[in-house]
Amino acid sequence: MAINEEDRQLAVAAELEEAARTLAHSTRDVPVPSDSYSLLAELRAAIDSLEQVCQQLGAWHSSVVDGIHYAGEDDRGDGATGTITAAAELEAATAALNAASSALGRAHSANGVVRWYDRPR
Numbered sequence: 367m368a369i370n371e372e373d374r375q376l377a378v379a380a381e382l383e384e385a386a387r388t389l390a391h392s393t394r395d396v397p398v399p400s401d402s403y404s405l406l407a408e409l410r411a412a413i414d415s416l417e418q419v420c421q422q423l424g425a426w427h428s429s430v431v432d433g434i435h436y437a438g439e440d441d442r443g444d445g446a447t448g449t450i451t452a453a454a455e456l457e458a459a460t461a462a463l464n465a466a467s468s469a470l471g472r473a474h475s476a477n478g479v480v481r482w483y484d485r486p487r
Contacts, residue, residue, distance in 0.1 A: 393405075398484050399482040399483065400482040400484050402477055403474065403477050403478060403480075403482075406470055406477055407474055409470055410467055410471055413463055413467045413470060414467050416463055417460055417463035417464055417467060420456050420459040420460040420463060421456075421457075421460045423456050424452075424453045424454075424456030424457050424459075424460060425453075427450075427452045428449075428450075428453040430449050432446055436449065
């Protein structure tokens, strides 16, 4: 069960990145072919959660207030432009993740009709 860990966001993101990297290295082969069906379902659920993260971060970036959450214009640039651009790019990421989720759903459905052999015959 997921719990709210607002105080650990960066640590959770780092753990997610490490787990994703580990999975990327381990999927060059699938030793138990029937596991591919569940693997696709888990990947889709993970993408759906990442989509939610991007949506929420985009909404947060859209609602931050100059002088309260960030320093507007300084010698490094215009903070307001940065927050607006970040929100727009997070919206684009949300849409891309939604498309990835749909594609994974279609792959999961297609995989579901395969009769896998867990050991070669």
